Amino acid sequence: NxxxxxxxxxxxxxxxxxxxxxxxxxxxxxxxxxxxxxxxxxxxxxxxxxxxxxxxxxxxxxxxxxxxxxxxxxxxxxxxxxxxxxxxxxxxxxxxxxxxxxxxxxxxxxxxxxxxxxxxxxxxxxxxxxxxxxxxxxxxxxxxxxxxxxxxxxxxxxxxxxxxxxxxxxxxxxxxxxxxxxxxxxxxxxxxxxxxxxxxxxxxxxxxxxxxxxxxxxxxxxxxxxxxxxxxxxxxxxxPAMVKWIRVLYSDFTAFTRDQERLISAENTFDYIEGFVIINRTGLLNNWRLSFNPQDPVQASHFKSDGRTLFCLEMAKYFNVEEIDAANQEVEEHLSRLSYIPSTLFSTEVTFVDFLDRVHISEVKLRSKGLWDVPHPWLNLLIPKSQIHNFAEVVFGNILTETSNGPVLIYPVNKSKWDNRTSVVIPEEAIFYLVAFLTSAVPSSTGTDGLEHILSQNKRILEFCESAQLGVKQYLPHYNTQQEWRAHFGPHxxxxxxxxxxxxxxxxxxxxxxxxxxxx
Ligand code: FAD
Incomplete structure (x- = not known):
């Protein structure tokens, strides 16, 4: 049987x-x-x-x-x-x-x-x-x-x-x-x-x-x-035909975010406002001004970071060739109200297409060095304005101290420009920041530029956000369980x-x- x-x-x-x-x-x-x-x-x-x-x-x-x-x-x-x-x-x-x-x-x-x-x-x-x-x-x-x-x-x-x-x-x-x-x-x-x-x-x-x-x-x-x-x-x-593209540095995070927030809240300032973090041990310290011209070459050559983490405010003003004088004057006026380190004003003028397609120019360079098709353990976060200092202190001060193999973007946006009927999940405050850790991993490295290290760093950042209850939302979110998705969407x-x-x-x-x- x-x-x-x-x-x-x-x-x-x-x-x-x-x-x-x-x-x-x-x-x-x-x-x-x-x-x-x-x-x-x-x-x-x-x-x-x-x-x-x-x-x-x-x-x-x-x-x-x-x-x-x-x-x-x-x-x-x-x-x-x-x-x-x-x-x-x-x-x-x-x-x-x-x-x-x-x-x-x-x-x-x-x-x-x-x-x-x-x-x-x-x-x-x-x-x-x-x-x-x-x-x-x-x-x-x-x-x-x-x-x-x-x-x-x-x-x-x-x-x-x-x-x-x-x-x-x-x-x-x-x-x-x-x-x-x-x-x-x-x-x-x-x-x-x-x-x-x-x-x-x-x-x-x-x-x-x-x-x-x-x-x-x-x-x-x-x-x-x-x-x-x-x-x-x-x-x-x-x-527009042309873009005036400007970068200035801050060592004081409060002054940096105050200026960013002021610029995004006023009418008719710049057409584009972003920013990024320069952690001193990255090649970015020397890179950030590549192809930009110093306003004051003598002063600029004396500028030293002295081991500090720096914050770069990046702005762009669109213009047509015949409007160059008016555009320059407007830019000067806006810059005069900002509190950046004076010797760090750098700018350049590029065509509108070159400005918008700027990352592709980097892509071509990275591809030629075999550095484009590598693992990209990116982490993108949306952080309420009220928590950005707390976030910066811990993440830039303690977690990301050694290196960042790729840019770390940071800039605020206005919630009023987002439609709350769409499916995207954003923080509750009127202003929130996009902070993007755009890291590339060096294949088969077991060091700080390796995938495992970067993933564990990302995990530490997420765990800090969670435990400190910062009200952070992931942008381009990634979760493995429906429970995590539920938490991401919250009341939505x-x-x-x-x-x-x-x-x-x-x-x-x-x-x-x-x-x-x-x-x-
Ligand atoms: P895919 O990766 O092909 O698809 C993404 C998702 O959308 C998938 O779920 C797919 O199924 C779905 N999808 C694709 N097409 C459709 C469709 N027609 N209808 C419905 N669903 C669809 N994002 C920003 O917001 N700002 C940035 O500045 C930015 N910069 C980036 C820079 C780089 C170098 C890279 C690689 C990404 C960047 N991103 C940025 C992220 C990017 O916007 C998203 O990853 C986007 O989804 C990629 O577009 P894709 O066409 O490759 O989509």
Whole structure:
């Protein structure tokens, strides 16, 4: 009897395994039979490419990569997977430019959609729109650098940027899109008028703040959870030809933040305000003024940091060539009200394109030295203004004392420029700081520039924020458990959950964020 039971169990399990295998192997063929204008790739090169990202730490291979030619390719693929129901385990991730840090654009065993192959709608700039600002309609897979070049042909440009432009519209709008213009214009998600979305059930929906507003706001900052952005309408403004780019140093953190906060609160100061920390043992001390000219070369040559941590305030003023005198005068006036170390005033003038595309210039240099495709254990935090001194004292004073293998950005933004109906989570105060530890790890190093050391440093920073109850939120958040996600969203969790149940009820979309598991 026991023998019979054993044989029966083995037979039964084998049948299940065969069925499962048949099921799994039939998935590609059922996908292959979809009538698509574009195509699906199943080859190893395509799958490995889709399993990589800028973070260079997580690699999950999908089963297929969709190269969509139209919105309907995306809609019919998702609808097909949705109709398979929860038992198929297939998930879908939109991949923009793959510049996530922890596999957020990956789909283990699922389908990755290469959004850059979606070329519709063709980019179209609308200049004459009555009393409203001009705008551009773009595909969700369009790179911001391409939008810059196209809109400049009309003398226009988007108002709000990221520091790096080789990212897609869908990728940055799924987070927020923050840079030195955000204090005035808000993040990129505050500068979008209309979206076309493919939801987790394969429906194509047009939405704006007024029309299908709940979906519109869900998707903005929604970490790819509610739909795939296939089209966006982005607000434009007249573009300048040139930029006056200025850097000054502080050793006093209070004076540094006071000046930053004053500048972001006043009207008509600079067009861009950021800042970064110079921890003295980094090469940055000498780097920060590279390609900048000192206002007073003699004084500047005598400046010594004396082992102090320094804070660099970075500002930019846009101008057209014929307005140079007025721009210089305005800049001088604003600078005269700041309390930086006088001998550390450095500036340069560059074209608008060179200014906005500045990180790409560094990318080219780093690539040539083999230093771009390394692990990037980045940590981005949003810190309430009332806690920034406490944070700086402990983090810059105690935790990050030795080195930082990459820039540490720090700048404030105004909460009033963020729309609280979107999905992005920000601190409660009227002003909060973005602090970004943009560290590169040296592969296989076990020292302070190695991955393990940097990760443990990040952990110490997060643990301090938690234990001191600073009210910090992660930007480009990354968590492993739903409990941590709940804590991240706080009172907004219920709304996030409810939106998920409406727009992606089987949790098919963006599994790499690790918020939901198919099916919830
Ligand atoms: P991916 O990494 O491909 O995707 C990111 C997430 O969005 C994934 O979950 C993906 O599934 C989802 N997604 C992608 N496309 C779509 C779509 N069309 N519809 C719905 N969901 C989609 N961020 C800032 O805010 N400010 C900065 O200054 C800044 N600088 C950066 C500099 C560098 C060098 C790098 C690498 C990143 C920087 N970032 C910055 C972060 C960047 O904005 C995000 O990582 C962004 O998600 C990357 O865009 P991507 O096109 O590569 O998206």
């Amino acid at each position: 026991i023998l019979f039971l054993k044989s029966f169990t083995i037979l039964f399990l084998s049948c299940i395994a065969i069925r499962l295998n048949l099921c799994l192997s039939s998935i590609p063929s059922s996908l292959k039979s979809l009538p698509l204008g574009g195509h699906l790739n199943f080859d190893e090169v395509s799958l490995s490419h889709a399993a990589r990202d800028f973070g260079n730490r997580y690699q999950y291979h999908p089963m297929a990569v969709l190269q969509p030619e139209s919105v309907s390719d995306i809609a019919s693929t998702i609808k097909h997977i949705w109709l398979m129901g929860p038992s198929s385990h297939l998930t879908v991730a939109a991949r923009g430019h793959g510049h996530s840090l922890q596999g957020q654009a990956q789909a283990h065993g699922g389908v990755v959609i290469n959004m850059e192959s979606l070329k519709v709608p063709e980019m179209q700039v609308h200049v004459d729109v009555g009393n409203s600002p001009p705008y551009v309609d773009v595909s969700g897979g369009e790179l911001w650098i391409n939008i810059l070049h196209e809109t400049l042909r009309y003398g226009l440009a988007p108002r709000s940027w990221t520091d790096y432009l080789h990212l897609t519209v869908g990728g940055t709008l799924s987070n927020a899109g923050v840079s030195g213009q955000a204090f005035r214009h808000g993040p990129q998600i505050s500068n979008v008028q209309l979206l076309e979305i493919v939801t987790g059930t394969g429906e194509v929906v047009n939405c704006s703040a007024e029309n299908n507003g709940d979906l519109f706001h869900s998707v903005l900052g929604g970490l790819g959870q509610f739909g795939i952005i296939t089209r966006a309408r982005i607000v434009l403004e007249p573009a 969790w219920e709304t996030f959950l409810q939106r998920k149940s409406v727009y992606d009820p089987l949790a098919i979309l963006a599994p790499g964020q690790r918020i939901f598991q198919k099916a919830i």
